[in-house]
Amino acid sequence: GAVVSQHPSRVICKSGTSVKIECRSLDFQATTMFWYRQFPKQSLMLMATSNEGSKATYEQGVEKDKFLINHASLTLSTLTVTSAHPEDSSFYICSARLGQGARGYGYTFGSGTRLTVV
Amino acid sequence: AQSVTQLDSQVPVFEEAPVELRCNYSSSVSVYLFWYVQYPNQGLQLLLKYLSGSTLVKGINGFEAEFNKSQTSFHLRKPSVHISDTAEYFCAVSDPGGYQKVTFGTGTKLQVIP
Secondary structure, three states: OOOEEEEOOEEEEOOOOOEEEEEEEOOOOOOEEEEEEEOOOOOEEEEEEEEOOOOOEEOOOOOOOOEEEEEEEOOEEEEEEOOOOHHHOEEEEEEEEEOOOOOOOEEEEOOOEEEEEO | OOEEEOOOOEEEEEOOOOEEEOOEEEOOOOOEEEEEEEOOOOOEEEEEEEOOOOOEEEOHHHOEEEEEOOOOEEEEEEOOOOHHHOEEEEEEEEOOOOOOOEEEOOOEEEEEEO
């Protein structure tokens, strides 16, 4: 089935540095990718929607200059957390839409990235 | 706008007992409904989805859910749970139009007791 590979699974970085998280669709073309953030024991909060070859659409309250999203190809989307601070520590998950909306296979998710900023 | 409510944050249940995880949604348009399972430090795995047609949807691992439009509910059920079902379960709704963003509920932690 459709698989999204997300790397790294865990990353620890120093405050003020930048971290890049990659999501690759392994056996399909991901026209649209979603990036979520999940706080401990909470639900997934949509951060942004990225479409291949165009600018990402950010949800209200998400700093687009801090969370840079690039979707340069149909198989790769990246999220870069710039100038990370401890409050950015969280679990980040990407998701790719399959088919035409949910009429196809639905959505498939990456395995997530645990970011810890110290 | 659409929203999802999962009233139970935690549901403890003994092994081999039945379980129901509740989900209610609100939306001004037709919706697609999903249930996902998340194991610790992992992404989400689709259990089942309702797009249209039969209101009783069967998914993986013996789970099923019933779409009830009048009650705006999509409760998840399993007749006999196993230890391996211990996980976080998320109900989600998607708007068929636009970017079809998925809105998640707050999750229900299913704790299966041996």
